[in-house]
Amino acid sequence: xxxxxxxxxxxxxxxxxxxTEIPYVTSYQITRxxxxxxxxxxxxxxxxxxxVEIVSDKxxxxxxxx
Numbered sequence: 001x002x003x004x005x006x007x008x009x010x011x012x013x014x015x016x017x018x019x020t021e022i023p024y025v026t027s028y029q030i031t032r033x034x035x036x037x038x039x040x041x042x043x044x045x046x047x048x049x050x051x052v053e054i055v056s057d058k059x060x061x062x063x064x065x066x
Contacts, residue, residue, distance in 0.1 A: 028042050
């Protein structure tokens with residue numbers, strides 16, 4: 001089973017999934033569904049990005065223009 005740790009206080013923010021910290025989170029939405037499934041939607045903001053590499057079957061030419 002996976003582990004999820006979320007600390008969101010006025011003094012500290014931390015999101016860890018299986019012990020790995022997820023940086024650059026600017027907002028999130030978390031929902032627990034039926035059973036052991038937790039849906040986590042994240043918005044990330046990364047400054048000074050030199051290179052972006054995305055490999056995905058879900059990206060179409062139309063979505064690249066948006």
